[in-house]
Structure formats: C-alpha cells, structure tokens
Amino acid sequence: MMTASEIVALRATVHTWRFANRPRKIGTGSILRRDLVLVRVELADGTIGYGEAFHGHAGTAVAEIVNTTMQEVVLGRRANEMLAVREETRDRFLIASGMGGFIFALSGIDIAMWDAYGKSSSRPAWQLLNAVTPDFPAYAGGFTLGYSTPELLVADLQGLRDRGYRAAKVRVGDGFEADVARVLAARSALGEDFRIMTDANLGQNYDVSRLATVLGEIGAEWLEEPFAPGRRGDFRALSSLRRVPLAAGENLFGADAFAEWIGEGAIQVAQPDVSRVGGITEAIRIGHVTQAHGARFVPHISHSALNHAATLTVMSAVGSTDFFEADPTAENPFRNGAISGGARVMDGRASLGEEPGLGVEVDEARLHRDHPGESGSPWPRERRVG
Structure with missing residues (x-):
C-alpha cells in the first residue's frame, strides 16, 4: 500500500x-x-x-x-x-x-x-539530523575576486569588509609576481585580523612552492587546488614542505576518496560540494571522515540557495565550527530571485532558520519563463595564441 x-x-x-x-x-x-x-x-x-x-x-x-x-x-x-x-x-x-x-x-x-x-x-532538515542550530562564520567566495590589480583587489576586499565579511578568497595563478603582489597588498591593507584564503583553480604555470612560501608568511588559511586532482603525488610533495595548508575537494567524489587524500597528507582542508559529491548524505560521511583525521571541513558551494542551505545543513549535522563559503555577488537569481531563502548571510555570518525542509522557495513558473536552460558548458573554451 x-x-x-x-x-x-x-x-x-x-x-x-x-x-x-x-x-x-x-x-x-x-x-x-x-x-x-x-x-x-x-x-x-x-x-x-x-x-x-x-x-x-x-x-x-x-x-x-x-x-x-x-x-x-x-x-x-x-x-x-x-x-x-x-x-x-x-x-x-x-x-x-x-x-x-x-x-x-x-x-x-x-x-x-x-x-x-x-x-x-x-521540521527543518538540520533538525532531522539532530544538528545544533546552524550558525557559522562566512567567507566571501564564489566567483568574486578574480585576477585584477592589487589596487582593485584591495578595493574589493574593503567593500566586502564593509558588508561584514572578515574573510575572503583571492584567486591566484596568472604569474608569480602578480600573485605575490596581490596577496601582499591584501594582507597589508586589510590587516592581520582579516582571513585570506587563496584558490589556484587546478594549477599554476610556475613552481607553486614559491607561492606557498609567501602564503605561509602572510598566514593564509589555505592554498586551494594548486594542481589537478590527478596529481595527488604533487599535493603530497607540496604538503610535506609544511608551508601552507592545502585544500581540495570540489573535484573529488565519495568519502573513500577523501579518506585516502586526507589520510596520506595530500590535503589538510576538505572541500566537498553537496551538489557534486553525492548530496547531503555523502557529504555528512565525508565530514565525519575529515574530522576523524583532524583536518578542516570547509565545503565548496555551487550556484543556488538549495545548495547553500544543504551545505549549512551538512556543516551543522557534523558539528562543524569552520567557515561557510558565501556567494557575495549582488545578483544571483538562483539565490535571490526565482529561487530564494534558506541560507541567511549577514554581517559575516551564515545561518538557517526553522522552516521545514531546506527552507528554500522555488518559483518553477518563473524559472521556466525567465531562465530557460542552455546546453553545453558555461565555461567557454580558452583559445590559445600560436
């Protein structure tokens, strides 16, 4: 029946x-x-x-x-x-x-x-998981703070600080001198109390150990994805230098893979994405594996309020006290338009409320009317010269 x-x-x-x-x-x-x-x-x-x-x-x-x-x-x-x-x-x-x-x-x-x-x-999903009330420090991540001049980066960071953020992720990988200039300018302008994360997005075109030394000197929280996931040995080798913690996970799949990477010292910060790794159920397993190894659990986010609320649900379920990666872009209709609610980010903190499920509102009619889907990759091919 x-x-x-x-x-x-x-x-x-x-x-x-x-x-x-x-x-x-x-x-x-x-x-x-x-x-x-x-x-x-x-x-x-x-x-x-x-x-x-x-x-x-x-x-x-x-x-x-x-x-x-x-x-x-x-x-x-x-x-x-x-x-x-x-x-x-x-x-x-x-x-x-x-x-x-x-x-x-x-x-x-x-x-x-x-x-x-x-x-x-x-009941809220986080309550069904016997979680504590979800409330976490948030850092500004997502697609913000791409390659720019040091001056423009500092202005962006100061704007984020004015909105309550006390941490943000800076992109690196377009050249050693440019990367160093940006992170040094950020540290100098924002001070020691502002937390700086860095992300190479699968690799740089120079000896990354040089940058790792500088990041360690400025107290960066981590260097994310300095190599592609197929280069686990390079992660281990760089980690062994103990210059800056290494982070990865948005391109890893399953708790077993995270156990191997963390257990052998390839990464110190685990970053699964609930929309890529198997959902809330698998991400919770990864959170427990991560904590058992004494590593940090700081999930990666995807595009919508659904992902963001699910991420906070997972973090609360495993008793995390670490950072939530917030999307600080002013406009995102999948967070504050046709899809809305769920995660609340204010004054550098992220939390969930008491609404049933994930607490997210989805306007299907508006999605179909205003946001018809396109095929293919949203990342256009980078054309090489010569």
Missing part, C-alpha cells in the same frame, strides 16, 4: 542565467553563465522537494540521467530512504561504470529527498 511519504514523481530541468558583466578571469577562465540542474521529487501526499545537481559542463546530460535511468532507482522509495538510493546508485552505476554524471544526478536527488522529508515531517 502506498504511504504518504512515497516518491511518486522525479524530474530534472536545466535553467540558465547569463551574467550581464562576466566575472573576472580565474584559473579556469571566465564563466559565461550560471547553469542549474533543478531536481524535483514529489511525494504521494503532494509534498515537493527540490535539490540542485551540479551541471558537470553538460547540464542537459545530467538532467537526462535523472529523467531516465534514475527513475527506477528512486520512484517508490520513501522520502527518507536516501541511503538506499545511494547504495543502489553506487553498486549499479558508480563502481562499475565510473562516476560521470551519475554522481551529480545522485547529489541533486539526495538533496531533494532531504527537502521533501523535512517538509513532510514539518
């Missing part, structure tokens, strides 16, 4: 918002647009839960996995059977066939199931 919490419908749609002014270039180029794969589950009692799956540079392909293969995995399950969905997906599609878009699809489904479970229970 069908129960009220049984999942009777599962659907994914792609939505796009193009930047009016594209963010400054970072190590992976300059992004053209935000792509969102919205996952929707419906329960027998009419409850709707939403999640965000990472687009994986092919959002329509991720949506296709949700709308076809994952139907038989999810439909007929109860809203609280997240672990069963995880196990079947791993056994059938991840272990034997590789990760691909299935891990992204699973991520969005898992988040949507937690949202639906909370709504059907009339």
Whole structure:
C-alpha cells in the first residue's frame, strides 16, 4: 500500500542565467553563465522537494540521467530512504561504470529527498539530523575576486569588509609576481585580523612552492587546488614542505576518496560540494571522515540557495565550527530571485532558520519563463595564441 511519504514523481530541468558583466578571469577562465540542474521529487501526499545537481559542463546530460535511468532507482522509495538510493546508485552505476554524471544526478536527488522529508515531517532538515542550530562564520567566495590589480583587489576586499565579511578568497595563478603582489597588498591593507584564503583553480604555470612560501608568511588559511586532482603525488610533495595548508575537494567524489587524500597528507582542508559529491548524505560521511583525521571541513558551494542551505545543513549535522563559503555577488537569481531563502548571510555570518525542509522557495513558473536552460558548458573554451 502506498504511504504518504512515497516518491511518486522525479524530474530534472536545466535553467540558465547569463551574467550581464562576466566575472573576472580565474584559473579556469571566465564563466559565461550560471547553469542549474533543478531536481524535483514529489511525494504521494503532494509534498515537493527540490535539490540542485551540479551541471558537470553538460547540464542537459545530467538532467537526462535523472529523467531516465534514475527513475527506477528512486520512484517508490520513501522520502527518507536516501541511503538506499545511494547504495543502489553506487553498486549499479558508480563502481562499475565510473562516476560521470551519475554522481551529480545522485547529489541533486539526495538533496531533494532531504527537502521533501523535512517538509513532510514539518521540521527543518538540520533538525532531522539532530544538528545544533546552524550558525557559522562566512567567507566571501564564489566567483568574486578574480585576477585584477592589487589596487582593485584591495578595493574589493574593503567593500566586502564593509558588508561584514572578515574573510575572503583571492584567486591566484596568472604569474608569480602578480600573485605575490596581490596577496601582499591584501594582507597589508586589510590587516592581520582579516582571513585570506587563496584558490589556484587546478594549477599554476610556475613552481607553486614559491607561492606557498609567501602564503605561509602572510598566514593564509589555505592554498586551494594548486594542481589537478590527478596529481595527488604533487599535493603530497607540496604538503610535506609544511608551508601552507592545502585544500581540495570540489573535484573529488565519495568519502573513500577523501579518506585516502586526507589520510596520506595530500590535503589538510576538505572541500566537498553537496551538489557534486553525492548530496547531503555523502557529504555528512565525508565530514565525519575529515574530522576523524583532524583536518578542516570547509565545503565548496555551487550556484543556488538549495545548495547553500544543504551545505549549512551538512556543516551543522557534523558539528562543524569552520567557515561557510558565501556567494557575495549582488545578483544571483538562483539565490535571490526565482529561487530564494534558506541560507541567511549577514554581517559575516551564515545561518538557517526553522522552516521545514531546506527552507528554500522555488518559483518553477518563473524559472521556466525567465531562465530557460542552455546546453553545453558555461565555461567557454580558452583559445590559445600560436
């Protein structure tokens, strides 16, 4: 007999918002647009839960996995059977066939199931996980603070500080002298009390150990993704110098991978993204693994309020006291437009409220009207000269 919490419908749609002014270039180029794969589950009692799956540079392909293969995995399950969905997906599609878009699809489904479970229970998802009230320091991350002059970076950081932030992530990787000039200017202008994180976005074109020395001297929180994930040995070698903590995780998949990276000293800061790593359920497992190894747990974020609320839910569930990565951009319709609510970021703090589920409002009609999805990658190809 069908129960009220049984999942009777599962659907994914792609939505796009193009930047009016594209963010400054970072190590992976300059992004053209935000792509969102919205996952929707419906329960027998009419409850709707939403999640965000990472687009994986092919959002329509991720949506296709949700709308076809994952139907038989999810439909007929109860809203609280997240672990069963995880196990079947791993056994059938991840272990034997590789990760691909299935891990992204699973991520969005898992988040949507937690949202639906909370709504059907009339309780916030973080309370269902027996978490403490989620409230965390926030640092300014996302697509902000790309390559610029030291003067422009300092002005940007001062603006963020005026908004209450006491920490921000600076992009590095466009040349040793330029990188050093920026981070030294930031430290000098903002003072020792302002926390500085750095992100190389998968690598630099020079000996990164030189920059690591400078970052250690200014007390940087971490150097994120100085190499591509296939270069784990290089992570270990740089970590062994003990100049600055290394961070990674948005491109790692599964608690087992994080256990290996952290256990062998490749990274000291774990940064899973709930929309890429398997959802809330898998991210909690990663949080516990990270804490057991004595490393820092500072998740990466994706585009929407759904991801941000799910991230705070995970952090609260594992008892984290570390930083939440906030999206400080003034305009993001997937955070403060067609999708809104959930995470509250104010005066350098991030928190969740008492609303059921993830506490996020989704206006599907507005999404379909104003943000029709585009295919392909939101990161245009960087053309080389010569």
